[in-house]
Amino acid sequence: MATVTELVIYPIKSCAGIEVEEAQCGIDGLFAQGVHDREWMLVTREGLFLTQREFPRMALVTPRIAGDALDLDAPGMPLLRLPLAHDAGAPTITVQIWDDHIAAADCGDAAAAWFAAVLGTDCRLVRFRPDTQRATSTKWTGGAPAATRFADAYPILLIGQASLDDLNAKLVNAGRASLPMNRFRPNLVVDGLDAFEEDFLASLDAGGLMLRPVKPCARCPIPAxxxxxxxxxxxxxxxxxSYRANPRMDGAVCMGMNCIVAQGAGRRLRVGQELETTLRF
Incomplete structure (x- = not known):
């Protein structure tokens, strides 16, 4: 039996996450304390999304939920407070994340100036509009519909603790330091699986909430x-x-599985909850 050991929401794409004890699992990802996963995103003036791939300092932007606001800290910067209530009068701009073009709400000049000072580049902060839906590709879902906000591809990223333990054993054997789980930025970490067993799961059932792993997560430079x-x-x-190149992904190095909500959207996950797992074969 697998057990949930970590639940993490990343309010701003590619910035630091928030560990939570419980989260609602919507069709478009985790939601807790008034905040959705990847609800905000940084973009260029032209609307193209920014990540740690280009700006590693995004990792230092630390969010904290404070009542009706999201507070943001970064080294050497004053606190930036973002209201959780949506601003119906916020300007709408078109932003691009991979091949998707989405109407998003611009968060204003003060937020843009704060992030420009943190990253040393001209940028804008945008928020996913509540009247917008971003459908995910059905190529890996067998035609099943799913949605996400500003995540790269699918709403939930799952990693088994044993998979990181396996990698860390190999790193230590090579004379290198082990790494924390946050290098791989999962939403859901589970214990009780064998190393990389998540690759072969058909489903994870949390009392009526059913997650289905659909696509291996090809790793970009962010784990570095x-x-x-x-x-x-x-x-x-x-x-x-040396051992995680995936032929299904044209030889890309993979760790973790992207998941969709197959059943029970709106139900909750909590740390310590047991999950019934089913293998694909």
Whole structure:
């Protein structure tokens, strides 16, 4: 029996996450204390999304839910407070995340100036509009519909604790330091699986809430970024390349599984909850 050990929401795409004890699991991802996963995103003036791939310092932007606001901290910066209530009068701009073009709410000049000072580049902060839906590709879902906000592809990223333990054992054997789970930025961490068993799961059932792993997560350079310092290194991808290149993903290095909500959207997950798992074969 698998057990939920971590639930993490990333309010702003590619910035630090918030660990929560309980979260509602919607069709478009986790929701807790008034905040959705990847509800905000940084974009260029032209609307193209920004991530730690280009700006590792995004890892140092730390969110905290404070009543009716999301408070943001970054080294050397004053607190930035974002109201959780949607501003119906906020300007709408079109933003691009991969191949999707989405109407998003601009969060204003003060937020833009704050992030520009943090990252050293001209940018805007946008928020996912409550009247918008972003459908995910059905290529990997067998035609089943799903949605997400500003996540790269699918609403929930799952990693088994044993998979990280396996990687860390290999890193230590190579004379390198082990890495924390936050290098891989999952939403859901579970214990009780064998290493990389999540690759072969047909479903995880949490009392009527059914998650279905659909697509291996191809790893970009972000696992090379220390989430506590925003600095690059050490990079685990060379070790992962030796045994985690996935032919289903054209040889991309994969760790973790992207999941959709197959049943029971709106139900809750909580840390310590047991999950009934079913294998695909």
């Amino acid at each position: 970024i220390d989430q506590a310092t925003g600095s690059i290194g050490p990079d685990p991808l060379d070790i992962l390349q």
